[in-house]
Amino acid sequence: MRTRLALVPGEPAGIGPELCVRLAQRPPDASLVAYADPDALTAAAAALGLPLRLLDADRDAGPGELALHPIRQARPTRFGQPDPANAPAVIAALRDAGAACLAGELDGLVTGPVHKASINAGGIAYTGTTELLAAQAGVEVVMMLANPRLRVALATTHLPLRAVPDAITRDGVTRTLRILHAALARDFGLSAPPRIAVLGLNPHAGEDGHLGREELDTIIPALDALRAEGLALEGPLPADTAFLPQKLSGYDAVLAMYHDQGLPVLKHSGFEQAVNITLGLPYPRVAVDHGTALDLAGRGVADPSSLFAAAALCARLARHRRSA
Structure with a gap:
């Protein structure tokens, strides 16, 4: 049975969506299901000049494709300009992906960088994704x-x-x-x-x-x-x-x-x-170790190495956990 991972880009105005597009170009270590706004992903793909075909969430994607669980934003993405109106969509993507992992529908969660100030400016009390997922699962982490x-x-x-x-x-x-x-x-x-x-x-x-x-x-x-x-x-x-x-x-x-x-x-x-x-957590969660890099968003120069490493490690941890 193939390992299936949730993929959450994080702040749509940052480099998260374009890193996910770059990840989608590679032969996958696992089946990925993106929890994101489809327009944000297609805008990032267009900015990079890379192909991206979005599939239903239950499909296995190949290079240049991503399975998608759509989370609609309130407003269109503007590269480098976080919009507090989109904070509910950022949090919904994290919560929905975490819930799918808790339900056993997916084997692990890979997350991109979020913009804490924008989320709090959107009226959502947020200290970090680690704390959000721990509270959702009811565990200490x-x-x-x-x-x-x-x-x-x-x-x-x-x-x-x-x-x-x-x-x-x-x-x-x-x-x-x-x-x-x-x-x-x-x-x-x-x-x-x-x-x-x-x-x-x-x-x-x-x-x-x-x-x-x-x-x-x-x-x-x-x-x-x-x-x-x-x-x-x-x-x-x-x-x-x-x-x-x-x-x-x-x-x-x-x-x-x-x-x-x-x-x-x-x-x-x-x-x-x-x-x-x-x-x-009851499932593996691996995140990138960098911020939203708003100044780089949409320019095609952001280094995707951390997201590549996060996805590969999350797949490996999920397989270890399943075999254990």
Whole structure:
């Protein structure tokens, strides 16, 4: 049975639709069903000078084709100019695609970049697609970014730096590591127990309490309890040396305590093929690791590598999950 994935372009005025058109030109790793406005996709194809034939949602598409679940926008797309009137269509595409995955009609979800300010300006309270899909599924999730060289999960996500220490709790670290461990074992098909490097919060991982007590009071007790359950955890490690190549070779993933502790290293090591994975959902969800690039929209110069990587990885995760 062929893997079937939902494909959501995201902000129609950004580069998402044209990246989906470029993806449609390739021999597919899986059957794709786009949740989008047909006019937005055809406008992007025309701007790129590429063929695009839209099919019914239950059809298998070949190169130059996309199966479509139509989500009509309130207003036509203008490249580079987000319109808050189209925010309901952006959210409807995400919700409908997530619902299809929850119902088992599709095997996974690939998402393009959204424009948070435009959605909120449209009167919809929106903090992020990860949060929207987690609430829809009624589960707790973990954000992990990955490229072919490295996987980095986050204990906290989009927080001001001054709020991070209070957000690092024993229960939170424990929950995050359990979700990460389960996803690595199930979705990535690791035959041996996944090996996870856990970073400390403070410089030098706290220097035995001299540079902060979060490691001693919070992180170490959480790791010790999980090791007793059989998880293969290393740390807490100083973040400034944990990413050395000889150390990374011994880990399947790294857990960073906050956004800018781990993600600059990952993006430096391979930004073009980096993707954003939501762990803990009942289905695989993989997103591009870049924004809407409004200044590039409609010009045909946007790099599609991240969307190509996201679709390929989502198909692979879906197959692993099905076989498991």
